[in-house]
Amino acid sequence: MAKISLIVNGNPVNANIDPRTLLVQFLRENLRLTGTHVGCDTSQCGACVVHLDGKAVKSCTTLAVMADGHEVKTIEGLAPDGAPLHPMQEAFREHHGLQCGFCTPGMIMTAVDLVHRKGHELSEHTIREELEGNLCRCTGYQNIVQSIAAGAKAMANSDLA
Amino acid sequence: MYEFKYHRPATVRQAANLLAKNEDAKLVAGGHTLIPVMKQRLASPPHLVDLSHIEGLDGIEIKGRSLVIGATAKHADVANSATVQEAIPALAYLAGLIGDPAVRHKGTIGGSLANNDPTADYPAACLALGATVVTNKRKLKADEFFQGLFTTALESDEIITKVMFPIPKKAGYVKFRNQASRYALVGVFVAKRPSDVRVAVTGAGADGVYRVTAFEEALKKRFSPKVLDGLSVPPEGLNSDLHGSAEYRAHLIPVLARRAVEAALGKS
Numbered sequence: 001m002a003k004i005s006l007i008v009n010g011n012p013v014n015a016n017i018d019p020r021t022l023l024v025q026f027l028r029e030n031l032r033l034t035g036t037h038v039g040c041d042t043s044q045c046g047a048c049v050v051h052l053d054g055k056a057v058k059s060c061t062t063l064a065v066m067a068d069g070h071e072v073k074t075i076e077g078l079a080p081d082g083a084p085l086h087p088m089q090e091a092f093r094e095h096h097g098l099q100c101g102f103c104t105p106g107m108i109m110t111a112v113d114l115v116h117r118k119g120h121e122l123s124e125h126t127i128r129e130e131l132e133g134n135l136c137r138c139t140g141y142q143n144i145v146q147s148i149a150a151g152a153k154a155m156a157n158s159d160l161a
Numbered sequence: 162m163y164e165f166k167y168h169r170p171a172t173v174r175q176a177a178n179l180l181a182k183n184e185d186a187k188l189v190a191g192g193h194t195l196i197p198v199m200k201q202r203l204a205s206p207p208h209l210v211d212l213s214h215i216e217g218l219d220g221i222e223i224k225g226r227s228l229v230i231g232a233t234a235k236h237a238d239v240a241n242s243a244t245v246q247e248a249i250p251a252l253a254y255l256a257g258l259i260g261d262p263a264v265r266h267k268g269t270i271g272g273s274l275a276n277n278d279p280t281a282d283y284p285a286a287c288l289a290l291g292a293t294v295v296t297n298k299r300k301l302k303a304d305e306f307f308q309g310l311f312t313t314a315l316e317s318d319e320i321i322t323k324v325m326f327p328i329p330k331k332a333g334y335v336k337f338r339n340q341a342s343r344y345a346l347v348g349v350f351v352a353k354r355p356s357d358v359r360v361a362v363t364g365a366g367a368d369g370v371y372r373v374t375a376f377e378e379a380l381k382k383r384f385s386p387k388v389l390d391g392l393s394v395p396p397e398g399l400n401s402d403l404h405g406s407a408e409y410r411a412h413l414i415p416v417l418a419r420r421a422v423e424a425a426l427g428k429s
Contacts, residue, residue: 133261
């Protein structure tokens with residue numbers, strides 16, 4: 001077993017875990033943060049994307065012990081409970097950027113990371129290139145791309161990062 | 162995944178001691194090859210030695226006439242580094258083509274080289290640029306470092322600490338991606354160095370990355386895509402799989418080499 005201490009969505013978390021535990025398992029099964037999904041489980045689909053120290057990573061390909069001492073943000077951490085949605089979440093709702101919704105948490109975490117790296121004015125080409133590691137089997141991406149472009153702009157006028 | 166013991170050394174020396182003390186221990190940094198392989202139970206190391214928290218192992222700097230990149234520098238760090246973009250823009254471009262954004266936030270140059278996947282991008286850059294792989298024990302020239310599929314000159318208790326790239330006059334990389342995996346079906350890196358030209362091919366060779374000396378000699382006389390017209394490579398010794406036949410890969414190599422020269426000349 002291995003003792004880990006990390007910050008998840010702003011809250012300190014301590015746990016004693018089997019080193020085999022994947023970060024996504026730890027989030028879902030130990031912390032019950034089930035917004036982060038397991039899709040392909042082979043680091044291709046991006047349903048498991050979370051932010052580790054502010055950068056998008058695939059939590060199905062990260063050991064929880066490797067996050068010891070670091071900071072993790074999941075889809076649940078984007079906006080406080082009961083508060084208005086994060087502008088990127090709101091943009092996905094407004095532009096119908098999801099159908100079944102399974103890929104959506106990963107899409108949104110990837111999109112927020114993209115805005116942090118490349119700013120608020122994103123071309124369609126840039127968004128499509130940057131979505132290389134996120135697969136959606138429903139939408140054909142059209143509305144996801146529109147959602148991200150709108151969400152990126154909306155984030156410029158928001159207090160939520 | 163089978164059970165293992167996790168170690169987080171603070172220095173390369175501690176990591177080397179852990180490797181020496183624990184048989185079959187494996188190094189992990191980004192984990193983006195090793196963790197999937199362990200999940201599939203294709204590897205079951207009893208000890209994992211995590212290099213990702215060793216300070217100073219991920220630096221990027223110019224030293225003399227070389228660009229020096231630390232072993233745990235991530236693909237995104239290399240792709241976005243102003244130092245790399247200025248010294249060897251083709252290398253920054255190459256790093257930005259690896260995997261996807263989330264993978265580039267974790268995967269490291271040292272991990273990619275130590276793994277020597279026959280479809281990886283970095284081996285082509287190292288071989289074409291004539292890089293030197295520095296370990297905790299010695300310095301290895303790229304020509305002796307890569308030794309076949311998933312095989313390198315590294316010993317079991319040896320750790321890559323940095324990679325030194327002599328800065329070329331010009332360089333270009335062109336990758337023909339597998340449409341599904343985005344790995345290189347074929348990738349060609351061309352480097353015009355002060356005294357010679359080197360051309361390295363990844364994704365195609367049955368023994369992994371290799372040099373095309375016929376192209377190098379032609380390009381040394383005149384560094385222009387035109388000198389490659391009419392030159393070809395034989396399909397013998399190239400991979401043939403469901404993604405492409407050896408003949409197809411052989412066809413792609415001169416096509417991509419010409420494009421890589423154009424890229425090096427700033428024409429594309």
